[in-house]
Amino acid sequence: MLKIGLLGTGHLGKIHLKCIRLAKARYDLIGFYDADPDTARHVAEEFHLKAYDSPEALIAASEVVDVVTPTPTHHAMVKLALEGGCHVFVEKPLTRTLEEAKELIELSRKTGKIVQVGHVERFNPALLALGDLKVKPYFIEAHRLAMFNPRGVDVSVVLDLMIHDLDIILKLADDEVTDVRASGVAVVSDTPDIVNARIEFKGGAVANLTASRISLKNMRKVRLFQPDAYISLDLLEKKSEIVRLFEMDAQLPEDGQQFPLETPKGPRIIHVDQPDSGPVNAIQLELESLADSITQGKPAAVSIEDGYRALDLAHRITEAVEANQQRLPDAEV
Missing domain, CATH: 3.30.360.10 (Dihydrodipicolinate Reductase; domain 2)
Incomplete structure (x- = not known):
């Protein structure tokens, strides 16, 4: 199983947390980080999960990082994760600006790590x-x-x-x-x-x-x-x-x-x-597809380049x- 850490436990982040646990055949959820101390304390108590003190600490303990933070923070969080040697799942949109997205594409290619973008409608x-x-x-x-x-x-x-x-x-x-x-x-x-x-x-x-x-x-x-x-x-x-x-x-x-x-x-x-x-849990399915890409060498279902093209058109x-x-x-x- 892949060790995965979650960045951001707001409304959507909690949904991701539950879906990661449903994908327990592929992921070992080691913990999370949230910038709000009160939110972090409540989530840690509710889900019996370790709250890390910083994104860097979470990344250092992970193989995969799930970024579900506000859009303006995507660039910084994904960059930290890639530089920390992790594969990344990041919610849409990929970043706020095209310049930020281009930097992450170059970094992903340089590190050889997969970045999948959360266009869940796929x-x-x-x-x-x-x-x-x-x-x-x-x-x-x-x-x-x-x-x-x-x-x-x-x-x-x-x-x-x-x-x-x-x-x-x-x-x-x-x-x-x-x-x-x-x-x-x-x-x-x-x-x-x-x-x-x-x-x-x-x-x-x-x-x-x-x-x-x-x-x-x-x-x-x-x-x-x-x-x-x-x-x-x-x-x-x-x-x-x-x-x-x-x-x-x-x-x-x-x-x-x-x-x-x-x-x-x-x-x-x-x-x-x-x-x-048939019925599917779309978020669980997209997270599982990332695990398959990592372990089986498959292309990402929604690649970082796909995320860039959607962002560029937007x-x-x-x-x-x-x-x-x-x-x-x-x-x-």
Whole structure:
């Protein structure tokens, strides 16, 4: 088993703590560090776990470090862990700035240590259910809406919420981004709380994304349109639906429902499938995947380079929002 230490035991950190313990076949949780003495004392008592006096002490005793601290501290914590000879799991976004991310990529390569970024939606059952299905979308539409929560407003909604979908579309489109347009507005915080972005890829695909953290309901949906299929992913309900059109004499998949359809090109068959990958604990699964990468030499499921690409696109969107705001006339209140 790999000795793992946890940096940060806030709301998400406690969830990671529980998930590490669920992954007990791969990890030995040696302890944690939290900058708040009261939080550290309560967590140590509640979970019967050793609280280390400093990040350096925890890192020195670990082989793997799980970084679940606030985003502005990611660079410093990951750097300490890599310099201390540890592999790293770090929650999204990778860092606050691209310069910080580039430094960590260079350090990861220099030390030969794996850094996996916590884009947890990669392990969502709705996405996993697609399996080996060939996905090459021409148009992607994503909506990620959340009710307001003061936790997380240290960054814009792009880095807080939209970055999940940015990682997904970069993975699915697998193409170079050629143009970014965006608009957004700050409503209850100092950074944009609602943002809409249009992203164009070199091969012609287009993605339209909306993220809001001041909605009246929660929604996390991604829709993919391609010539041979319509794919709907409900990441909140963890469900997926695949709709495909087949010739009448085609060999259809065994699962799913079939409906005849008259088209201008003649009769066709609509096939509707709702694949189920089964229930999973996504955070546990991503942590276990890091252990497999370390022990079996597998590439990281979400590499540090993946984290950089999502962060880079997030910054391009933020810059587009700012540029668009500068073009608008001053509003009278």
